[in-house]
Amino acid sequence: MIYDSSFIILIPALIVSAWAQFRISHTFQKYSKVRSINGFTGAQVARRLLDSHGLSDVPVEIVAGKLTDHYDPINRVMRLSEEVYYSTSVAAIGVAAHETGHAFQHQEKYSPLIIRNSIVPIVNFGSNLSWVIFVIGLFLGQPKLLTIGIILFSGVVIFQLITLPVEFNASSRALKLLYDNNVLYEDEVGEAREVLNAAAMTYVAAALTTILQLVRLIILSNGRRDD
Numbered sequence: 001m002i003y004d005s006s007f008i009i010l011i012p013a014l015i016v017s018a019w020a021q022f023r024i025s026h027t028f029q030k031y032s033k034v035r036s037i038n039g040f041t042g043a044q045v046a047r048r049l050l051d052s053h054g055l056s057d058v059p060v061e062i063v064a065g066k067l068t069d070h071y072d073p074i075n076r077v078m079r080l081s082e083e084v085y086y087s088t089s090v091a092a093i094g095v096a097a098h099e100t101g102h103a104f105q106h107q108e109k110y111s112p113l114i115i116r117n118s119i120v121p122i123v124n125f126g127s128n129l130s131w132v133i134f135v136i137g138l139f140l141g142q143p144k145l146l147t148i149g150i151i152l153f154s155g156v157v158i159f160q161l162i163t164l165p166v167e168f169n170a171s172s173r174a175l176k177l178l179y180d181n182n183v184l185y186e187d188e189v190g191e192a193r194e195v196l197n198a199a200a201m202t203y204v205a206a207a208l209t210t211i212l213q214l215v216r217l218i219i220l221s222n223g224r225r226d227d
């Protein structure tokens with residue numbers, strides 16, 4: 001990380017990120033105390049929805065950590081944190097349904113998900129290397145290295161932008177599935193929506209952070225070229 005006056009560009013993103021993290025934590029905790037009327041656990045909901053769409057071969061497992069729930073498209077496994085797996089709360093059911101939405105996206109070859117998954121190795125490699133190359137370019141005064149660093153980091157921005165429709169679509173699917181399959185009733189669906197909307201804001205914050213970071217790199221690069 002490079003610290004200088006251009007760091008001020010990131011302040012809005014830092015504020016939004018802090019607010020998003022507070023909101024998801026607060027909202028999840030609030031609705032984790034609200035037991036669903038039907039009393040299904042997160043694991044039961046995931047299993048029920050997966051089976052209803054011909055995905056009975058996708059196991060539902062427990063994963064360590066808090067809010068670490070995810071669908072693994074490589075191994076085709078649904079992993080739910082313990083507080084979601086065993087809980088009968090509206091929050092847990094909303095999260096479980098959201099991850100199930102990702103499984104359905106994978107099954108249907110949802111384009112944004114396929115694109116995002118395909119560029120993960122490249123993005124992981126480029127995100128780490130971009131800073132190394134950029135910093136070397138700054139110290140050596142090499143415009144070509146600065147440009148390469150910016151191009152590599154641009155892949156991270158693209159990844160974050162593609163993530164947005166993937167996450168929003170999974171939440172939209174989840175809410176419809178919960179209502180259509182009589183897992184949650186109308187008022188409960190509204191509560192689950194609050195949880196998923198709060199979670200979605202963390203992805204918006206991440207996208208904003210990478211965009212502003214890219215802008216900062218461009219400003220630093222131009223400033224170096226003008227020296």
